[in-house]
Amino acid sequence: MRAAVLQGGRLSLEEVPEPVPAAGLVLAAPLACGVCGSDLHARDHAPHLCNLLHRAGFRGFMDPARPVVMGHEFCAELVEPAAGLPRGARVVSQPFLIGDQGVALIGFSNTYNGAFAERMLLQEDALLGVPDHVATDIAALTEPLAVAVHAVNQADVGAGCVFAVHGCGPVGLFVIARLRALGLGPILAVDPVASRRAMAERMGADAVIAPDGDAVTRWWAQQGLHAGLSDSMASGDASKRAVIFECVGRPGMLTALAEGGPVGATIVVVGVCMEVDAIEPALMIQKAIQLRFVFAYSAEEFQTAFDMIVAAPDALTPMVTGEVTIAHIDDAFASLTAGGEQIKMMVRPA
Numbered sequence: 001m002r003a004a005v006l007q008g009g010r011l012s013l014e015e016v017p018e019p020v021p022a023a024g025l026v027l028a029a030p031l032a033c034g035v036c037g038s039d040l041h042a043r044d045h046a047p048h049l050c051n052l053l054h055r056a057g058f059r060g061f062m063d064p065a066r067p068v069v070m071g072h073e074f075c076a077e078l079v080e081p082a083a084g085l086p087r088g089a090r091v092v093s094q095p096f097l098i099g100d101q102g103v104a105l106i107g108f109s110n111t112y113n114g115a116f117a118e119r120m121l122l123q124e125d126a127l128l129g130v131p132d133h134v135a136t137d138i139a140a141l142t143e144p145l146a147v148a149v150h151a152v153n154q155a156d157v158g159a160g161c162v163f164a165v166h167g168c169g170p171v172g173l174f175v176i177a178r179l180r181a182l183g184l185g186p187i188l189a190v191d192p193v194a195s196r197r198a199m200a201e202r203m204g205a206d207a208v209i210a211p212d213g214d215a216v217t218r219w220w221a222q223q224g225l226h227a228g229l230s231d232s233m234a235s236g237d238a239s240k241r242a243v244i245f246e247c248v249g250r251p252g253m254l255t256a257l258a259e260g261g262p263v264g265a266t267i268v269v270v271g272v273c274m275e276v277d278a279i280e281p282a283l284m285i286q287k288a289i290q291l292r293f294v295f296a297y298s299a300e301e302f303q304t305a306f307d308m309i310v311a312a313p314d315a316l317t318p319m320v321t322g323e324v325t326i327a328h329i330d331d332a333f334a335s336l337t338a339g340g341e342q343i344k345m346m347v348r349p350a
Contacts, residue, residue, distance in 0.1 A: 028121070
């Protein structure tokens with residue numbers, strides 16, 4: 001079968017062996033798979049990324065010296081009946097497999113290929129059947145939406161919260177969509193790219209601005225929340241709490257958000273910074289800033305994301321802005337790396 005193979009920082013279309021199901025695994029044919037920011041990291045910084053995961057104690061991550069077929073945000077078609085679903089049924093699932101060596105991460109494994117291929121293996125007991133009214137591309141958004149569901153859950157949000165989302169790439173946009181689906185707000189979206197600000201507005205942001213520290217501080221003040229200790233003690237609204245989602249992943253962001261954010265703010269760190277970053281704990285202490293670093297999601301959160309899509313699939317349709325086949329996957333990576341107007345690009349086998 002054909003697959004887009006990553007090795008040595010390069011992607012190439014190659015013939016690879018057909019996957020063979022073992023107990024508990026089923027064969028599926030990918031229909032669409034989104035390109036994730038972690039895919040871009042894996043192509044451009046594979047040794048560093050793998051070192052981080054190994055240091056974190058994840059044994060099922062790939063060896064960057066060996067070939068890997070990425071792709072973990074997928075909707076696929078069953079090649080054989082499974083889990084009470086007929087052959088040809090469309091499915092999504094968490095990108096995890098239980099193999100001989102423990103948990104393997106689909107798309108970042110040297111043993112099990114991801115969805116940038118013509119066929120793949122899935123865990124039978126993790127399959128979710130996609131209803132007819134949900135488009136394939138939208139079903140494939142379940143996995144990245146689950147990341148946002150987890151981030152929002154970890155923020156411990158409620159009716160008294162005021163939100164700012166910094167970085168309106170896919171994760172930031174999904175966070176906005178999730179907050180709005182829960183009926184929460186107001187939401188400020190901050191991004192330098194006009195098209196992404198426009199998309200943030202479509203996803204439900206109440207205000208959208210380009211990065212501007214003074215403008216952000218003024219917006220917080222308008223919500224009754226203040227960045228300075230004196231202003232906060234004098235006129236802050238104790239019934240409100242600021243929740244800031246950092247979805248950029250660049251050095252200096254945490255310090256900038258702590259300085260410009262309200263006293264007592266919770267900063268939820270979703271963006272993956274691949275460099276060493278410095279923070280000043282004394283500043284965080286003086287302003288009572290809470291930092292919460294979040295990663296992945298639970299099976300229940302994946303189900304919640306799927307249910308959200310099934311309930312209102314059209315709400316996320318604008319997020320899919322382009323598509324390529326696996327033969328032209330480099331075009332998708334180049335477009336997303338350039339930081340242009342593309343939001344979520346789908347890769348198809350043919």
